[in-house]
Amino acid sequence: MTFPVVGMVGGGQLARMTHEAGIPLGIRFKLLSDSPQDSAAQVVSDVVIGDYRDLETLRAFARGCDVITFDHEHVPMEHLRALEADGIPVRPGPDALVHAQDKGVMRAKLDEIGAPSPRHRIVSDPDDVTAFADEVGGFPVILKTVRGGYDGKGVWFVRTPEDAAAPFKAGVPVLAEEKVEYVRELAANIVRSPHGQAVAYPVVESVQVDGVCDTVIAPAPNLSEALAGEAQALALRIAKELDVTGHLAVELFETTDGRILVNELAMRPHNSGHWTQDGAVTSQFANHVRAVLDLPLGDPRPRARWTVMANVLGGDYPDMYAAYLHCMAHDPQLKIHMYGKDVKHGRKVGHVNTYGDDLDDVLERARHAAGYLRGTITA
Amino acid sequence: MTFPVVGMVGGGQLARMTHEAGIPLGIRFKLLSDSPQDSAAQVVSDVVIGDYRDLETLRAFARGCDVITFDHEHVPMEHLRALEADGIPVRPGPDALVHAQDKGVMRAKLDEIGAPSPRHRIVSDPDDVTAFADEVGGFPVILKTVRGGYDGKGVWFVRTPEDAAAPFKAGVPVLAEEKVEYVRELAANIVRSPHGQAVAYPVVESVQVDGVCDTVIAPAPNLSEALAGEAQALALRIAKELDVTGHLAVELFETTDGRILVNELAMRPHNSGHWTQDGAVTSQFANHVRAVLDLPLGDPRPRARWTVMANVLGGDYPDMYAAYLHCMAHDPQLKIHMYGKDVKHGRKVGHVNTYGDDLDDVLERARHAAGYLRGTITA
Known part of the structure; x- marks a missing residue:
């Protein structure tokens, strides 16, 4: 069958989960990874081990790919332009991706299009x-x-x-x-395809601890319809103005005076969208694959009233297997996503998703599992 | 991280989808496949190409696996016993699997335990x-x-x-x-782990066309609670009496006089359970992996009122990509599962799942997509 090949640069958990989402789509997935031990390299059949900073490595990798996309934003801009000059579709393209690589360029562009920033x-x-x-x-x-x-x-x-x-x-x-006075952080996740179709996921609340995403609540509780719509419209507008293809996460502050301001942009599947794996009709990973191939996008609507994602960080114990078994026994509805990474203190090694009608219960289940896996909760 | 390695013998679509389900679980998946072009071999990193009928090939494959399980039932019984004698857990074990390999042995055993048969x-x-x-x-x-x-x-x-x-x-x-006079075919799917935990999925209706499964409706419409409970209890009892570990599909006739009779047994993930990927809290594939590792099982309950699975068979056109694109545009909620197989007339090359509250609509969407992909529906 002549299904296309998606090449992804970077072997982290985002590539791992993109491959997982690509399997049912029947697409061929090719990976450029630093090491065979990388999270995605463990599970993908077609892996090239090499350095994405080297143009000839990238070029050799891109041969036989129908499109190139990314697990991270670190590929040098001149290499992306060289691939495009070679005739390889790069999605998102360098003119978009530069805004995720360089916060100075991003701020200047957001000012130019009138997007609200600090x-x-x-x-x-x-x-x-x-x-x-x-x-x-x-x-x-x-x-x-x-x-x-x-x-x-x-x-x-x-x-x-x-x-x-x-x-x-x-x-x-x-x-x-x-320093913005904000009541919380939000994220507006959208996916946009080259022919301009776009879908917007519900706006979520992202709870940060020590600068790292701890928990995501979908949809953001008690967010007014007006502000949610404004955030989605803003993300869609940014995607259009910057010509983003694939997944775009717009991280936002909800200010104490009721405004939203753009904090960061990410042009790839994003931690604030992991809840979609179990909580939306179509996950961010599946829609990213569909978008970079210019396929029609899948329905982004939620499947449950509430979905909560909690990141699993490494704790003091290198072996999580006993805790993982406990969590499965404790909550048969728990959705665990492990990345195959060695446990290091504070490192993201997985996440859990929970969903249901009662937000307190859904939050408690996610936080219990993430804490138990980390070792900060022992009962 | 010391997560275990599951070795699966056979590179078909069941192995492909088991690998997909194993990725979020963080388990390492190793495949013994006939060819690198096999459905699962296309997407798994750790593949051994070899012949499962050769004991030394199996033995070499099993080294480094924590458990061996199967995409099909064709591994010779004496080889399974040899692997067990080597100390490799084989799940399901040969004493169970013989009942799925040999219909004569199966019928004799079902008679012995009083399970209703034609x-x-x-x-x-x-x-x-x-x-x-x-x-x-x-x-x-x-x-x-x-x-x-x-x-x-x-x-x-x-x-x-x-x-x-x-x-x-x-x-x-x-x-x-x-020749049984039956009103329809049903399937009772259950998963059982070595320590004896078991979960039962809702009983489904399986619609066969020319001896091949065409559509599965979950749960089986208008099935009395009593008969559904009887079918689930029967499947659980068969699993226990035969000491099945992993997924067991019990294919049943619902007779015109209101009885259920066992038609076939399958001891692996099964076509009648594909709906669980998008329709149940935990898919048959994820629960099969959890079961063979003796991990606590996941919730088998449905996530939607109705879920329908329709098989995609090969038609006259070798390239389904244009039809696939059409189906995505036609129904953004459609869940497509392609197996990466070359299209041959009548060959199962994928399936679609649909779900929702209105059975007629859910059935129509699944049948439209499957027919359009096959080429029997053109509008």
């Missing part, structure tokens, strides 16, 4: 940070390296002028953002 | 068939080779004494069964 500007040194703080009402402010950050890395919460030195040490441009 | 006996030649027909009220009768049949192969509907010669040509013992 006040911000590129700062040149600690004195400039102090000047920025004065402009936005004083410290604290947020500093971010424009490239390379994730899960709280590359982000500094700066309380005093003295704190402002560290971010400049990396030699990367630094973006300053006002 | 009247039957092993017949030795065409004259003996006529004698059997006289015992059960005349022709037609059903003849089956005790080994090697599937999807209508190895089964003869015998109307006259002259028809009775063909089945004896294979040189395999032949089982005669009365």
